[in-house]
Amino acid sequence: MSGLVDGRVVIITGAGRGIGRAHALAFAAEGAKVVVNDIGAGADGSETGESPAEQVVAEIIAAGGQAVVNGDDVADWAGAENLIKTAIDTFGGLDVLVNNAGFLRDRMLVGMSEGEWDAVIRVHLKGHFAPLRHAAAYWRAEAKAGKTVDARIINTSSGAGLQGSIGQGNYAAAKAGIAEMTIQAAAELKNYGVSVNAIAPAARTRMTVGAGGAMAESMAAPEEGFDAMAPENISPLVVWLGSAESKDVTGRVFEVEGGKITVAEGWRHGPSEDKGDRWDPKEIGPVVATLLEKAEIPTPVYGA
Template sequence: MSGLVDGRIVIVTGAGRGIGREHALAFAAEGAKVVVNDLGAGADGKDTGEHPAEQVVAEIKAAGGDAVVNGDDVASWEGAQNLIKTAIDTFGGLDVLVNNAGFLRDRMLVSMGEDEWDAVTRVHLKGHFAPLHHAAAYWRAESKAGRTRQARIINTTSGAGLQGSVGQGNYAAAKAGIAEMTIQAAAEMGGYGITANAIAPAARTRMTVGAGGAMAEAMAAPEGGFDVMDPANISPMVVWLGSTESGDVTGRVFEVEGGSVTVAEGWRHGPAWDKGARIDPKELGPVVKDLLGKAETPTPVYGAR
């Protein structure tokens, strides 16, 4: 029986553990050739000296699949370029880029240091943009040469990026940027055969379990029945988005948890008022109150009281 992504060439970043690992395994199980990218870093981004990507590749090959390890830093311009080159040199091209790599350095904004802000926004936001840029440049060149591929970009945002999360301002801001960058990419790259979508996954990973408190308790594996927080639950949606079947879906963000998929509806124009002339600031009080009374109530920030 043929798989949903037979013969497609896929890159998954941050694929040594957690959700990324499950993506790599799921793509391989459906017939894809996979570049398994991972630095072996801990949940805080620090070097652990481990090589989990090699274990994932070995598991894929043991099951009869095809995969290769890549250890480049996705937030490095040269590293991201080499990541794309790895897929092309090893498998002869690239069809799907899954941007998943990231880590946390949680702290309230008033206590957050510059290094904590820079490190998290670098790996998440730049670590999505740099591979996206180099992959899109390759696909554009292919399209101009008359070899348009059914290319897919699948980015990873989060509920924190869509609604905010107390104590995670750096992560939330980066993930919000990823959601918007996805919409931007879809608008700019469609002419080259490229679609761009994002997922906001909810699953048990090193980052969520390490958060402690109520979040860690909610993420705990059940003793029996369906494990809603199993990270493998996220991958079916990602594999489908990476398939040729998803060609008419682009510029969308999907929240994925357990067995559910939700289409996120982001910023859009709401209630409005137009004076038809320059506004006096003193008259805005009742205007704003009236507009807010007509507007939808925002989804609460995670962790807000």
């Protein structure tokens, strides 16, 4: 077996189902050695007692590939460290980290509990940072030892994180943080031979189908023809981002849906007015009105 990522060691978190599973199979099909991480949680993070990662590993091995199961909690500091260690101990190193794991606890902000906020922020935001931190420490040590590092981190943001989503304030905040952390990490890790990018995917998964209403209808599989919402559509971009070919691409967020890839353009300096002195509050109203007339209209929040 050989392909675009032949021989590269790849960790994929939340790889037991949905988009993560599609990533694992796609990387393996292109020759990667894959660490399939999943704790078998439900769509809301609850324990299920299932072991979907074992099924994915079995599929990869049956197809002639190499893979191993890891069941660590990615938002646990020691668990994330052990995840990185699993790749190194099993396959002799690490080349690519795909942060994908997460779940939903949707509710309008006015009714959201502290636990619902904390759980989603933890699994998405800390669950991205902790593996990234331990992987980066490994690559920094390799670089300082004089070894050539050609590593990749691919994070998973969301349209909710880029534009917002009614009823998903916790998830949107976490995903926005992931997009910014991607830019931050790209700048900090570049000198160690690590590129960092993120995707904001739209696909049919347990989380999106379970949302109900118009979203669920838009995610439904067509009776025939190209299934634009299939999770497998997301993985080709992620595999490429994990390859040697993507070396010069870093600090970017890509929206991907069906056969469409879009480069997201985030916060940037817009129109401004400099008085050259401290403003009087009474002067601000007309100034802001003029600036807003010149500025681009924000993309509407999903569901607004």
